[in-house]
Structures are given as C-alpha cells and as structure tokens.
Amino acid sequence: MTLKLYSMPSSGNSYKVRLLLALMETPYQHIGLEYETEAIAQAHADAVFPLGKMPVLELEDGTRLPESNAILCYLADRSEWLPRDPVTRAQALGWMFWEQNQHEGVIAVRAALLKYASRAHLATPERLAELLDRGHELLALMNSHLEDRKWMAGDRISVADISLYAYTHTAGTYGGFDMSQFPAIDEWLGRIRGLPGYVELDDIPA
Template sequence: MRLYSMPSSGNSYKVRLLLSLLGRDVPTVDVEYQTDALDSAKAEGRLPFGKAPVLELDDGRLLPESNAILFWLGEGTAFVPADPFQRTQMLSWLFWEQNQHEGTIAVRAALLSYPHRRAQATPDRLAALLEAGHANLQIMEDRLSRRDWLVGDAPSLADICLYAYTHSAGDRGGFDMARFPAIAAWLDRIAALPGHRALTA
C-alpha cells in the first residue's frame, strides 16, 4: 500500500495516526498544498477527488476520503466495535466529524494557518466559525464528561477521527480549549496510547 498524505492536514494525520497505532508501516507520498508533488499526484490521477489523503491499495485501487480509509484500515481491529449498535454509533461520529466538526474547527484553523486562505479570513467569518466551533466542541464535552471514549469502553475510530483536528484546535484555530476539561482529559488519553504519533512526526 501507499498513502498520499498532506503533512499539515488533520484529515491526512488521522490516517497516519491510525497506521501508527496499528503498528503498520506504509510508504507515504507527501502532497502538501501548492507543491509540485501535489500537482503531479493530481496529474497522474492518484487523487480521485482532487485532495489527500488517498490510500493506494496493493492491487492499485485508490481509496479517497479520510474516514473511509480509517474504516478500511480499522476493520477487524479493536478500533471497530464488535457490537452492531456501537459500530453504527462510531460511524455516526465519523459522519458528524466531516459534516459539522471539520467545517468549523478545521476551516478556522486553515484560514489562520495557510497564506493562500487568509483573504477569506474576514472578521465576520472568523467570529461565526469560532461560535459554531465552540458549540461543536461542547457536544463532544458533554459526551466525554460522562465517559472516557466517544463510543463504548475503548478507543475507536470515532476517537481517532475527532482527535486529529481537536487536538490542535486551540493552537491553530484559536478556540478556547480551557472551556472543555473533559476534552482535555480525552486528548491526554489518546496521546498516551501505544504507538501514538504527533502531527509533525
């Protein structure tokens, strides 16, 4: 297999993190924003949806979308619950992460971090993203104030996918993470998992 990964992206990071937690060593092709490597990967048809991450399987098939890749890699491991209802709960968090969480937490961080996005970082938009992002973080806080993990009694793909952008929400997105002590404890639990790797590792 081969992973086409954008080093600075939380979506790519979540796949690298799961691979590390599983102890799997997969060659990675870095395709950062505004690089020749990204242009080449697009020209070669390696990015079906025009973006990373994409997992190229051993037989050459290409699997895009971060959470779809997580599910592919996670099948048959402890990160996918055996119980059908818990497995579906896990999927609901994966869907919510892409539909709600990423659109506020990741977008605000991107507007503040990437020079080519800064023209879109108007005060009104940043303020709206801050308010909506805090509301999304509160949903996680409410859930994690009653339990160690988002689903069941052990870490699942739900935790992996939401960790990626949440763990940098304060530093990169300017969110007030002091408001969310249960999230802070959850982040520490994930960082303590054997095989954990940092975004920049």
C-alpha cells in the same frame, strides 16, 4: 511494503490515517505532498487522487481508497478499532459522519483560514467570529458527551476517537478556540496522546 499512503503533512485528515497506522503498527510507504506546492499540482494533473483530495490509501493491487474516515474503517476492519457490536459501530460511524459534516467544516476551516496564504482573503473578522462561536458550540457538545465516558463510542477507543482527535487536538493552537472551557476534551486528548505508538501531527515517516 504493501500499503502506500498519499498524505498531506500539515493536514488533520491525513494525520488521522498516519496516526491509526502507527497505533496499529502497520507498515506503509508514505508519499507526502504539501498544499500549495508544484508536487501536489502535478499529482492533481496526473489524477492520482480519485476524489481530488488526500489522504488516499493505495492497496497492494493498486486500488486507491479516498476519504480519511473510510480509510480508517478499511484499516480497522475486523480489529478492535472498529466496534463489532452493530449499535456501537453505528454510534462510532455517526460521530465520524458528524466529524465531516459539522466539526471539520468549522474547526479545521478556521485553522486553515489562519494558516494558508491562499485562504487569507476569506479570513474576514466576521467569518472568523462566526466560526469561533460555532466551533465553541461543537466543542461543548463533544465535551458534554465525554463528561461521563472515556471514549466517543463504546467502552474502548475506536476509529471515532482517531477521527475526532485529528482536528480537535490543534483546535486551540491552530484554530484559536478557547479549550480551557472543555476539561473533558482535555482529558480525552491526554488519553489518546498516552497510547503506545502515538505519533504527532508533524512526525512524518521518512
């Protein structure tokens, strides 16, 4: 076993990495640590996570890589998953930066406010309504981008698709967003779900 992944089973950021590892058929050891548990508190106390969050990928030499999208790029390096053409690669990275600085902070945050007991006090009607409106704007942007193309960047699937898939595929069920407005996103989600080796969010390795 060469790679060890510290990941949170319920988290989309961690799921991105589990999904790419599965699609690339890369073996790894999985350490699952769930939110609001003693095990995660202990891992924080032991300074297991370089930037205080999961996922973290531990390499064979013990180096620990944080940040989901950085881990995707590490795993995809020199493969078809990371576009080789500099322009297409910059476009893929652009979408991954957007995923972290726009999409995740709205789509994932609304789902987290509705899911985790420790966030319930932040889930005011005003905040939920604000996130709903902003989320629909972000999803509309993605939908219009996907209307005339199959993948987020370039003409084949890349790390940008995996990055954005994680929180988009549960935006309706967990976040309460109205996905019926976004048929191009729906088709794109279906293309990813149909890939050989695809795993679901709750397909947690033993």
